[in-house]
Amino acid sequence: MTGSYPTTVQEIPTLSDLYSNGQISEPDAKWRPGKQYRHAEDLNKRISIWRGDMTKLKVDMIVNAANSSLLGGGGVDGAIHRAAGSDLLRECETLGGAETGETKVTKGYKLPARWVAHTVGPIYNSSRAERNAKQLESCYYTSLAHCAERGGGSIGFSSISTGVYGYPIKDATAIALETTRNFLEKDKSITRVIYVVFSARDEDVYKSLVGHYFPAPPSASNFDPGSSSGGAAGGAARGQE
Template identity: 40%
Template sequence: MDPLGARSQFVEVQNLPTWDQSQGVQDEVDGENQLTEEDDQLTNQLNSFESPFPFRQDINSKIVLFNGDVALLNCTAIVNTSNETLTDKNPVSDSIHRYAGPELRDELLKLKGCRTGEAKMTEGFNLAARFIIHTVGPKYKAKYRTAAESSLYSCYRNVMQLAKEHAMASVGLCVVSTVKRAYPLEDATHIALRTVRRFLENHGENIETVVFAVSDVEEPVYSKLMPLYYPCSKKEEKISLPLLPADIGNTEGEPVVLERQIRIVEKPGNLEEDSADDSLESDLGLVGSHAFARMEGDVDKQRKLILQGQMSEAAQQKQHQRNYSRWLCRARAEDLSDIAALKALYQTGVDLCGRTVMVVVGRNIPVTIIDMEKALLYFIHVMDHITVKEYVMVYFHTLTGEHNHLDTDFLKKLSDVVDAKFQKNLRAFYFVHPTFRTKVSTWFFTTFSVSSLKEKVHHIENLQQLFTCILPEQIDIPPFVLEYDTRVSIQSFTTLQLSIEDKGRYT
């Protein structure tokens, strides 16, 4: 497999420690130390919820985390990240071209480019690797996050597919989508790790080694996230379960958009009469026979203990974190496609400070007819991975009726349940098109219930004010909001003009 005359600086993949060798023993010890008696209770409850990425010794033994130059790996193929014309100048590509020699550039001209998400293969020329797989990562824009996720998934999936089709024993993966393409490193790492994991599970029987080649900047992120997808013990598997993001993709690791999922029921139509008992039992099961239906705890009782001074601050935080983890696990387990279909909560672009913008459309929330607990679960499901960084919320109160108003009890429950990072990393809450009543309600709520939000709430009378904080192209605004804002602006301008004319008439 090795080319003749390989340079001495090339690294033999067989000599690198695999993930189970470098992490397995230490993680077992760490797992023992991390699990206290109180944590055992949560772990026992989580045992009833199967991890989507269970401990697999056979898969871990194929994974290598290598801090170094992918071009130096002596394996069957290495991956080059480039642009659509395969002429990108980035550290990974430059190193590969330097070691491969000028023949590589001539070969790339024959490929006539490569589309985003695709993968094409050339010889390795002077490299130790026999082949180079070239792929093009997406340019990241928060507004088109879903498309970027799908494209990045396709990059890793197509690379692994080529490896399988050509019976490659080992593959060296660089971090696809360079800094120039602005893809957030942590988000990209989640996609890379889970895509490779799913491929090895489903199609990787003949692949012996997959090397994640990373730089000094990338290594800490990979080291932190790899235990989520490649746990080295059963205990680490359980510890990692609450830390998994909400979007773990389908059985192949491909991103799934809840709004596009179709619910399919078995044997639709009227049930036969003799199945009445089974139907009743099934309905009762849906009410909440699963373990997570019994895990919320009494929030009022917890607050009473806190007020009475019977719980320390550390105990309070731990109790709250356990409670949030339970809600998060429920959110990942339940079918929330009916709530997603309302399009009442979605991610758009970024504000002028580069912070993620989340949009809430009040008119799309039929409070009186939907299950508000499921709405809370959906909010947690969508927001969990957003709130790890600074973000802003935009709430469109435009044309919101009585049946759309979120009552104070629900908002209070939401505040009690969500993780501390929701409030900590929220930098601004823009309340668009408020009424006098909502201004008063907001003042009371932020003054007496959630005082930490008081300074973050900003009432926005029109879209022009909003655009001073968030550029128009960075936010998806519902058509009815644009129409309403235009109509009100015209009316305001007309009123002002008439007022000026009246003043001139009397002076």
């Protein structure tokens, strides 16, 4: 957790660090990802899972789980607006709101982050699960794209839609990880993606699934989703604020 001072990217361990220190075990064997991913050490060095305060994170961009008005709310949304100061609200008032799955960017103002990406996650409904998954994927993809358009660097994500919006945490985490993996395979400008989690439970979920999408080096684990025998075939896995 953080103190009163900003936390820099250099202070946060990468996924490679977590693997080498034995802080992540084999991924959840019951989870069925839709695709098998091979180990890529360069990608593992660009991923972090961090339990801390989003408003204290000194990165190029943080991602706010906003409501459609973009004018602030509860949880992380409210905390970001309070920490950034009134200038953030004034800029948000010029944006005209946003649709579900859409992302709009403002300056960070008093935050340590240079930019804030305000993304509107879906309110989960099991009868609209497929549509909700596409909307949540869009939240992550458009946020990453906005960061890349502004020169890349480091980006911190809140766990979008998994709080009062009710998105199942494992499904949402899988979408976050898979969308990031697919984006980073094509983009070199984003040097670090930090999944900022609030609770130990959410941290455990990220750590239990990350190995499916960003596998450990073969020497660190017998589990290799990219091998002909590793992993489990299955349907697409779709799936705190």
